[in-house]
Amino acid sequence: MRRFWGLSAILLLAFPAYAQSPHQENIQIGLSTDSVAITAGFAGADLTIFGSLEDADPQVSRQGRYDVVVVLEGPARPVVVRRKDRVLGVWMNLESEQFENVPVSYSVATTRALQDITEPNSYKQLSLGSNNIYMQPADRSQNPFTIAEFTKALRESKTAIGLYSENVGGVRFLSQNLFRATVRLAPDVPVGTHKARAFLFKNGMFVKESSAQLEIRKSGFEQAIFRLAHNHGFAYGMLSIGLAIVTGWLGRIVFRRD
Amino acid sequence: MGIYLPIAEISVNVFVLLAMGAAVGFLSGLFGVGGGFLITPLLIFYNIPPAIAVATGANQVIASSFSGALSHMKRGTLDFKLGFVLLAGGIVGSTAGVYVFSVLRSLGQLDLFISLLYVALLGSVGGLMLFESVNALRATRSGAAPTLKKSGQHNWIHRLPLKMRFRTSKLFVSVIPVLALGAAIGFLSSIMGVGGGFIMVPALIYLLRVPTNVVVGTSLFQIIFTSGYTTLIHASTNYTVDIMLALLLMIGGVAGAQYGAKAGQKLRGEQLRALLALLVLAVAIRLAVDLFVTPPNLYSLSTPGLS
Numbered sequence: 022m023r024r025f026w027g028l029s030a031i032l033l034l035a036f037p038a039y040a041q042s043p044h045q046e047n048i049q050i051g052l053s054t055d056s057v058a059i060t061a062g063f064a065g066a067d068l069t070i071f072g073s074l075e076d077a078d079p080q081v082s083r084q085g086r087y088d089v090v091v092v093l094e095g096p097a098r099p100v101v102v103r104r105k106d107r108v109l110g111v112w113m114n115l116e117s118e119q120f121e122n123v124p125v126s127y128s129v130a131t132t133r134a135l136q137d138i139t140e141p142n143s144y145k146q147l148s149l150g151s152n153n154i155y156m157q158p159a160d161r162s163q164n165p166f167t168i169a170e171f172t173k174a175l176r177e178s179k180t181a182i183g184l185y186s187e188n189v190g191g192v193r194f195l196s197q198n199l200f201r202a203t204v205r206l207a208p209d210v211p212v213g214t215h216k217a218r219a220f221l222f223k224n225g226m227f228v229k230e231s232s233a234q235l236e237i238r239k240s241g242f243e244q245a246i247f248r249l250a251h252n253h254g255f256a257y258g259m260l261s262i263g264l265a266i267v268t269g270w271l272g273r274i275v276f277r278r279d
Numbered sequence: 280m281g282i283y284l285p286i287a288e289i290s291v292n293v294f295v296l297l298a299m300g301a302a303v304g305f306l307s308g309l310f311g312v313g314g315g316f317l318i319t320p321l322l323i324f325y326n327i328p329p330a331i332a333v334a335t336g337a338n339q340v341i342a343s344s345f346s347g348a349l350s351h352m353k354r355g356t357l358d359f360k361l362g363f364v365l366l367a368g369g370i371v372g373s374t375a376g377v378y379v380f381s382v383l384r385s386l387g388q389l390d391l392f393i394s395l396l397y398v399a400l401l402g403s404v405g406g407l408m409l410f411e412s413v414n415a416l417r418a419t420r421s422g423a424a425p426t427l428k429k430s431g432q433h434n435w436i437h438r439l440p441l442k443m444r445f446r447t448s449k450l451f452v453s454v455i456p457v458l459a460l461g462a463a464i465g466f467l468s469s470i471m472g473v474g475g476g477f478i479m480v481p482a483l484i485y486l487l488r489v490p491t492n493v494v495v496g497t498s499l500f501q502i503i504f505t506s507g508y509t510t511l512i513h514a515s516t517n518y519t520v521d522i523m524l525a526l527l528l529m530i531g532g533v534a535g536a537q538y539g540a541k542a543g544q545k546l547r548g549e550q551l552r553a554l555l556a557l558l559v560l561a562v563a564i565r566l567a568v569d570l571f572v573t574p575p576n577l578y579s580l581s582t583p584g585l586s
Contacts, residue, residue: 061523064281064290105577111570113391114579174578181576208281208290243285250286250518258514261338261522262507265529269345272533277350 047075048221048231056236065208072219074198082197088138088222089192091202095126096213102171118171119159125211126184127151128204130191139225151185183207212237286521287331300531308347308539310555312476315340334513334520340474340506342529343536344499350540351496358447358493362500368461369505376469398567405559408481412553448489474502477559491548
């Protein structure tokens, strides 16, 4: 009897809490490093981001009704999209459309397929997912159909070359509160400041967002070459020619066949 | 094995680039062409941005032509005097070409113009060479002595004033056509981003009647300087020379060039010309196909301000 009352007390205590004030979930992410250096051997990489849920509801957690979407977004740059058309049988670039502030890269990792987590509309409101980023045309007075066509082409091209990617199942819960996200860095990932953002969904509803910054830069040697090429172009050109002459001469000595 | 290119800002496979350099270097040593017209399309095909492919291709060409020219110098098949006269014309032509290049770029459609120029030049040069060399091969088979001089050794070119003697080439001609040829090739090469060997070789053979074996060495010698000039211009104005990419291509290229020069000795002049003609025609056809066949992706992305 006493046991019964004890159980009831717990139920009484727990039930109102579930009904009236749900858990105040919060999401946090942390990067093991705030900068990634690209060295000579870089051929793309997987970046691991750890994160935690605070004040998670154990019951929702057990049912797997928490979903996390992690996005690593590259720096924004202007892009020109050109379309080839046939003129007298020859394919040439005719129409083009310039977009401002297009993220160079956009990698998504999710717990489940995006369409299973929430409604397309909430993604739209959050501008979440490569299909929902707003691509701002430089000239907004143009025909909206043309703009839509070039926006679509831009997304498809970015996806085709791997700069926009989606890793379904890339976010895994390690425990009730701890998760790990794996986002793909393409071999031609742009250098600059990348923004990592994590979105928490509970029962298909958006709850909270958290973000962190990541600097991707070239390592010392690559950076030195890049700087030399840009700041001392003439000297760099002479160096390139000198290197070619020396290589040609050495090649003659090493590989001579007469 | 992957390597990250600091200027192109992408990661590429080392062995693919070494093999690419070696293949082009072999052809370069064999035919006396720098290989720029081969390496640049290959690099673009391998996803290197076109501007970087053009500039870095020019840099790579220096190494393989220097290496090839050294072999020819050793064998005495390099006419320095002829090379320097061609070069003098070439520098004037290149400077004019760089100017026209920037005008064309500001008008847009530079890529299309370059492609059309490639197809027209490679197609006509390759076609004419193939026609001539196949005839020569037939003549050899039927027993006649192979000669290029049948159409009259003294055409109008040989009647011009300011004659100069080029001993290595066994030639006594006016400097005017030599300078003009150098200038024309310098002009084309700075627009097309190539050394110009594939035009230089047939022009020296057919217009100036230089012996084929001397043509190869002299052409390579001349290319060292034109592509050096192109590299310097691109490096100081467009920052598009990727030294890592160039180094990988060069290492493959110089090895290939030595084997190519050796292989070239085993072939007769007309065979060499027929093979070069086929190669030039193949590239022309490849580029023409790209112009006329529906591309797999109609859309392309680029950064504004860069072509």
